[in-house]
Amino acid sequence: MPPSPAPDVPPHGAPETFRHVLSHVPTRVVVVTGVGDDGTKAGMVIGSFTSISLNPQLVGFYPTHTSTSWPPIREAGRFVVNVLAQGQDDVARRFSRTGGDTFEGVEVAAAPHSGAPILRHGIVAWIDCELDREIELGDHFLVVGRVVDLDVVTSDDHPMVFSRGAYPVLGS
Numbered sequence: 001m002p003p004s005p006a007p008d009v010p011p012h013g014a015p016e017t018f019r020h021v022l023s024h025v026p027t028r029v030v031v032v033t034g035v036g037d038d039g040t041k042a043g044m045v046i047g048s049f050t051s052i053s054l055n056p057q058l059v060g061f062y063p064t065h066t067s068t069s070w071p072p073i074r075e076a077g078r079f080v081v082n083v084l085a086q087g088q089d090d091v092a093r094r095f096s097r098t099g100g101d102t103f104e105g106v107e108v109a110a111a112p113h114s115g116a117p118i119l120r121h122g123i124v125a126w127i128d129c130e131l132d133r134e135i136e137l138g139d140h141f142l143v144v145g146r147v148v149d150l151d152v153v154t155s156d157d158h159p160m161v162f163s164r165g166a167y168p169v170l171g172s
């Protein structure tokens, strides 16, 4: 028998229930970046990032239909996944904002293949991708990226995680 629900859980079927329960599943925190056709940089925090396939090497994530950052990256057809390091709460907040120049004051380098921005500070790894396919799923898209290059920047820092609305600090 499943355990009784915690008293603060809203009724089954409500969107808040979905959000509340799923907030108990920790996620990775990456910033997906790209350069639109007009040369403007775009970047968004993504918690739904996952590796998909080793042969061929595929990764994926789920941008929402209403994202304003995803369309220019889709147009470019290539992007970089920046894996944030623990303690980069400010970077996560910056790239979860809609509108404005989210890259203002952020040092970046162009990824070898895609030219998409790799954050110079605060990441543990980056993955350079070509857009392989995009599938509509409910109010999100499933985006599949073909990995063309990737590297670890440091193994000294833990990667960032998001759990229950916060960025908990992982032990060693």
Ligand SMILES: Cc1cc2nc3c(=O)[nH]c(=O)nc-3n(C[C@H](O)[C@H](O)[C@H](O)COP(=O)(O)O)c2cc1C
Pocket: 029, 043, 044, 045, 046, 047, 048, 049, 061, 062, 063, 064, 066, 067, 068, 069, 070, 092, 095, 096, 097, 098, 099, 162
């Ligand atoms: C921890 C965290 C995880 C997120 N994961 C996703 C995600 O998987 N898909 C998504 O579309 N938005 C996600 N967001 C929200 C976007 O970062 C944010 O709405 C977006 O980048 C800013 O809006 P814009 O895309 O309209 O510029 C997440 C935000 C946070 C803080």
